Amino acid sequence: INPDPVVASLTSSTGAWQWAGKCLYGTGSDYATGLSVDAAGVLYVGGTFNSSPFTYGNGNGILGEIPGNTPPGAGYSGFVGKVWAPPTVTGIVPASAPVGATITLTGANLSSSNFVKINGVMTNIVVNSATSITAVVPAGANLNARPRPLKVNNLNGGPGFSLPNFTVTGSVTVLADSVAALPGTVITVPVRVRGFQGMAALQGSLTFDATKLTFAGITQLGLPGMVAANVASPASGQLSFAWNNPTNAATTVADNGVIFAVKFSVGALAPGASLPLSFANAPVSVLVMKADFTTPTIVTLSGKAQAPLGSATLSGGIATSTGALVPGVIIVCTPLAAAQGALTNANGQFTFPGLVATGTYGLYPSKANDVTVNNGLSVLDLALMQRHILGVAPLANAYKVVAADVDRSGTVTVADVALARGVLLGSTPAFPMGRRWVFVRNDQSFVNQNAPWPIDTFRIYNSLTTAVGQGFVGCRLGDIDNSWDATIPRPAPGVVPVALRMEDVAGQPGQRLTVPVRIAGGFQDISALQLTAAWDPAALRLAAAAAGDLPGVAVNQIHATATGRLPLVWTDAAGTSQSRPAGAVVVYLTFDVLQASGATALDLTSDVVPAQAYDHALALHALTVRPGSVTIGALGTTADAAAGQSLLLYPNPARETVTLRGATAPTAILLNGLGRPVRTWHLQPGSSTLDLRGLPMGLYTVRAGITTRQLVVE
CATH class of the missing domain: 2.60.40.10 (Immunoglobulins)
Structure with missing residues (x-):
């Protein structure tokens, strides 16, 4: 029979029953391996059993009173103690x-x-x-x-x-920051204040080791009226500063606000060297004065320039998702005394050497230096975005989806298509906030390739060690097909080229003419089209542009009057394709004639947007164009005027009939492009309606007497 244990004394490991004793120590007799201690309902376990003393541990401690004066039963329970709960x-x-x-x-x-x-x-x-x-x-x-x-x-x-x-x-604190100092670099040491409320003047001195640090200037001036001349280096290793508000007005600076920053060139330093930056009362005593001319207590806190015990390097590269290198990307590496910046080289690489080992850094890439805002953007991208939105052909590539989200909303919508179309046409100068690129960590994985958000656009390093290969994938906004890099292979051009033509028309000064841009052939199963209409803005002024047989043609007329260049963009709204016969009109362009006489050219070019067409399979088709012209004549020659003759043809271009006015001759002759007569009409006094039915489309000349006018037959 095991006798009941007898406890002679009981204490905790930290004194007399403190807030949470980790162990109980006891002295007495009759202990056994089955001994347990229960205090305030908490069972102490994990102790060691000795004949005397015994030890029990409880990592959670005991909270509350331990019951006392309990009659002995199967064990000892007569101790009274207190355990304190944390405040x-x-x-x-x-x-x-x-x-x-x-x-x-x-x-x-x-x-x-x-x-x-x-x-x-x-x-x-x-x-x-x-x-x-x-x-x-x-x-x-x-x-x-x-x-x-x-x-x-x-x-x-x-x-x-x-x-x-x-x-x-009730006191003002002036303090200098402690910054990392790498040999051969320029560091910036901010000087800050706390409790700077209602102040009108401040002065003091700052000392430094002139054998290692060279004063290099002042920046970040943060007090009203303060200029660089308020801080000077009158002697080696000394800075003095003096400022007062020019109007003696009360000035308040938020706690930890920078009042000025000192730049130092760092000389040779041993690893781990520490250079104090200490406030002193000489040559200028440290003093602060309020607007009421009282001088509060001022406290100073020295800083230091600290050489790292070791250094580390961050390096990597940036490429598109197809591996095309992206040069000229701005990479900012923070935080340092001042953020470092670098441009990726021609191979898309960057390097930040000499960083502080074990420091915390971030890499933040950006790029907005493309000379051409719509570089890489075409109607093919619009067609791809449209098909993705409609579900006809999801992009199924995270980087393409990121590029399609041009408004950075976290989804691809018709708003992105509209923005991309505007940038392509030039009617919208840029994407929101001037963004042109998004850079994604190249090691980010995506659960859903069609919905990759959120994306990681920067890198953070805690306790830095040398890290190489720290890359990003560059996504050119709007460039779904990766055409920004001209070296990337493109789809083979379609076998059948798409042919377009401008009409030849005639007009008079002050007259308004409508010129159709027509399909000449090859417009089969086409999903997207883009080109630029061009003319001499001194001869013609664009009055209107209207869709013809291809609904949804978008144009940008904002700068067309001044430049004589009109970009045109079309994509199939349903994400499929369209076919049109020869003669179908892409767009009607209406001009006011400015030139007095002569001829001026009308052309279809790649000046603003490249002349391109894509079919349903998104294959690129060659575009062939036939330019047109406007022949401008006076309202009548001197002989015509003497005879009272001035020919007018309207409408021009015309289809089945045209009205002729101003002719005094009894007949009018229609000449084809070779100058051969193809039709003759007998004219009525005043005006006559001329029948054009059965004539091929083209440019003709109407002659009445000695006066001629050009006529376009559609």
């Missing part, structure tokens, strides 16, 4: 106060055994309860230039509770 603070009023002010903390598990420290200085507790502490901000709490969290702890030990920094008002 919790839920609020503090006010959030800032001067020395001597009263503050109130509210929370739970607060008691007379708690103490409060502000900026590392013990406070005087005036009133205390389980849910509230009232304390006084102690003297000296305003002298710590680097504020610490306000802390509440239990005098008996154990963890306390920390609040965010509590601001002690």
Whole structure:
């Protein structure tokens, strides 16, 4: 029979029953391997069994009273003790106060055994309860230039509770940053202030090691009226600064705001070398003055230029999803004393050497330096986007979907098609916020290739070690087919070229003419078309552009009057294709004739957008074009005027009939392009209707007497 254990004494590992004793130590007799200790309902387990003493451990500790004076039963239960719960603070009023002010903390598990420290200085507790502490901000709490969290702890030990920094008002802190310093570089050291409220003047001195650091200038001036001349280096290793508001007005700077920054050139440094940047009272004493001419207490905090113990390198490259290298990408590497930037070279590569080992850095690529805004953008891309939206042919490629999302909304919609069409035509100068590229981490994986969001557009490195191959995939916005890089193979051109032609027309100064752009052949199973209409803006002024037999043709007339260039873009709205016979009209262009006489050319070119056509299989078809012309004649020659003769033909171009006015001759003759008569009409006085039925389409000449006019038959 095992006798009941007898406990002579019982303590915890940290004293007499503190907030959470990890172990119990006991002395006595009659212990056995089956011994257990139950305190405040918590079973102590994991102890070691010795004849005397015994040890039991409980990692969770015990909270609350341990029952005492219980009659002995199967074991010992006569000890009375206390275990303290950690304090919790839920609020503090006010959030800032001067020395001597009263503050109130509210929370739970607060008691007379708690103490409060502000900026590392013990406070005087005036009133205390389980849910509230009232304390006084102690003297000296305003002298710590680097504020610490306000802390509440239990005098008996154990963890306390920390609040965010509590601001002690009534003093001004001036501090210099500590920055990384690499030999051979230029560093920037910001000088900041805290508690800078209602100030009108500031002065002081900053010392540095002139054998390692060379003063290189001032930047980031942050006080009203402050100029670089307010900071000077009167002697080696010394800086003096002096500022006052020109109007003596009260000036306030947010805590940690930069008032100026000093640039230093860094000389030779041993790894791990630390160069102090210390405030001093010589040659100029450190002083701050308020607008009411009082001088608050000022606290200074030195900074340093720290050479890293080791260095690391970040390098990588940028290419499109097809592997085409992307040069000229701006890569920003942060954070450093000042962010470093670099351009990818001709091979799309970048390198950042000499970074601080174990530091935290980020890589952020961007590119907006393409000379041509719509480089890589064509009607083929619009057709691909349209088919993706309609579900006819999903892109099924994450990078193509990212490129199609030109408004960066996280989805591809008709809004993206409209934006891309506008940029292609030139009616929209750029995509939103001037973006032209999106760069995606090349190691990002995508669950859904048709919905790749969210995407990772930067890289973050914590505790940096040398890292190579840190690449990105460049996605040119709107360029779904990767045509930005001219070296990428394109689909083979279609066998049958698409032929277009401009009409030859005649007109008079001040007359308004309509010129159709016609299909001459090969427009079979076509899904997209783009080209540029061109003319001399001094001879003709565009008045209107209207769709013909190809609904949905988009044009940009904004700059056409001045430039004489009109981009035209068409894609099949249903994401399929269309066929049209020869003679069908793509678009009607209406011009006002400005030139007095002579001839001026009408052409179809690649000036603004390349002349291209794509079929349903998205194969590229060659475009052949026949230019046209406008022949401009005076309202009548001198002989015509003497005879009262001036020919007018309308409409022109004409189809079945045309009206002739102003002829005094009894007949009119129609000449073909070879100058041969093909039809003769007897004219009526005033005006006559001429029958054109049965005539082939083309350019003809109408002669009445000695006066001629050109006529376009459609």
